[in-house]
Amino acid sequence: MLREPQQTDVAAWMLQNGPVDGVRQAGVGIGRRGVSDIYVNDLLGLGEANLFAIQSELRENPQAGPDALTSLPFFSLCKGFFLPLMGIAPDRLPGLFGLQPPQPLSPENRDALVETFLERELGLSLAEKVGLIFGDPFRGRAASVRHDTLCHILAQMVFLPISKIREQLIKAGDLPSLFALSTVKKKADTPVASAVVVKTLSHLSSTGRRRRTEVLQDLFQQCGRLERYVLAGLILGKVHLNVSGRQDLILKALSFKYGAGLESLTSAAALLDIFGLCDLLEEKGIEGLKEVTLKPLSPIRPALAGSNIPSDLKFPAWFECKYDGLRLMIHKDTDSQGRVLAGAFTRKRNDWLELIKGVHNLVQLLPCRSAILDGELHGTILDRWGAPRPATVYEVHSYLRGESPVPVNLKYVGFDLVYLNGHDLTGLPFRDRRRNLETLLTPLTGMPLPLPVVLSQGSRVENKEQLNRLYEQYRHQGHEGGMVKVESSTYPIAQRTTNWMKRKPEETLDLVLTAAFWSDPTAAGNRPFDSFIIACRSPEGFKEVGTVAGVDAGTSVQVVQTIMSQNLLTGRTVEHRGSRNTSAGVELAPGLVVSVKFEGIVRPDPDRVALRSPRIVRLRVGEIGPYEANSLEDLHQIQLKHGLG
């Protein structure tokens, strides 16, 4: 795992008990890089990645022994574990890694391999192993390194400009493959310890960007082809193991190891998440499970709406207004001295209590000892004629930051109650939870609080006509739409189920594609393009109004045919920075018209217009030409109609 130390007496003395003690004795710069760090690194000859891994480990665990990072070589992990489970096309293996395809494993043997991996002592903690099984070495936390940065690192390693890397990416496939092809080494000359890889990755986010790239580059440099492939895949979150029910396998293994019941583990995993569960078990053992119950001030991930309403919806059903805003779960607890504790958590369980004025006051007044409310933080705003209308989520956001040009009257719209006075209500049918919610909130609705609270509008509908009428009513009030809830359904923590189903307006425009971006050729779906620029007509030609995701494989064929037959390629290439990476593409002459469905128009500044949640619903090839596409004027009309802008 180590490079040759420099032959100095000091270094030899420092290293006599191994690199962990060496770094400890050097005793400087733990967790922070300074001049002395570079000196230590030179002195000990550890290399950036090893030094970083040891420092991270020492920061977390100052008593770490000399063999703290002793573990299975990363190459063995890749070859014996990832390779057989990743399901790479066998014919790619010789070219990518210089390896012959391994024996294909039966599904049972794949499961067995995962089980063995969990059981065997490999120098990795349980939580670390679980992270690897899920292809998430960051264990649910932020990766802190994205696609573009990896391109940058690769470019530096092979002395090529990034543009060349992007070019190769179009042809060669995904970034991990390109990393594999960036060396002739089949495996690391000196084995890289798996623990060094895992510790490096999991602590990467706690250091600066520059250091991150240094450390990663050093790690990649040590690795051979297969190791580079897996490492890049892990960082990008693209390592998907071909095993059924990973979570179940892991829970089973946990059950075996700790002697805990599967049921209690499953519910604990829903409340925490699988990584939180592992950390808890490692820290506190089976005793720790007792603390994992639904209770106030322990945030949970809320239930999510599953889909659109099916045409054969069963009646009667519950139909309620869908408010545009921020999902917020409000918690109340009362301690033994009678002090009230409050919490306000977002979907990702971030605590926003301090950010939202008035939550504490609202919680004080809730007529109960303890509760967990589910609802939406929603706003009302005065339009240009002085009439109130529901604010959009963007307006709520900007108001919370104190940057809204006009005041937004916030209120909390409660729509579910999952906990009340010491009782977990998630197992009750929705209609009972709703009744409890009404009892709890009715005394407070209409009171002039710093953060007013209301019940979500909603009622039982007996048929489609009633549902439609209500829907139109909500839309007329300016709300996002409506939501059907199955009255008999329980509250599915952290799950997207069809217990809740959305209905939103379907607005479409005919727009022109003015650029197409290459997809990853190794990705599923086999489509040449995975996103497009959409544009509308305007006095100054075609005006970009955003980008839109690609179409399905079949439609994609038609797109390509149209581009070819109508000669739409201008010959110019374009780049576009998406939310995850920068992709390369080709400019298109106006010719391809598509119907784009979207949820509204957002306008960051008067000069730019963009669509909210745009997607292509169908091609209009042979139906209308680019000069019949919708115009900027049409977009402005829609904006006015909805009172926006």
Next chain:
DNA sequence: ACCCTAGTGTC
């Protein structure tokens, strides 16, 4: 001291 970029979380 300032501006820009990459990463993150909200929908």
Next chain:
DNA sequence: CTCGGAT
């Protein structure tokens, strides 16, 4: 947030 593909 929405969608398609895989399962």
Next chain:
DNA sequence: ATCCGAGGACACTAGGGT
């Protein structure tokens, strides 16, 4: 039917470049 990863807009923030 369900899950998961692909894609979208927006706006903040810390860290790094200049």
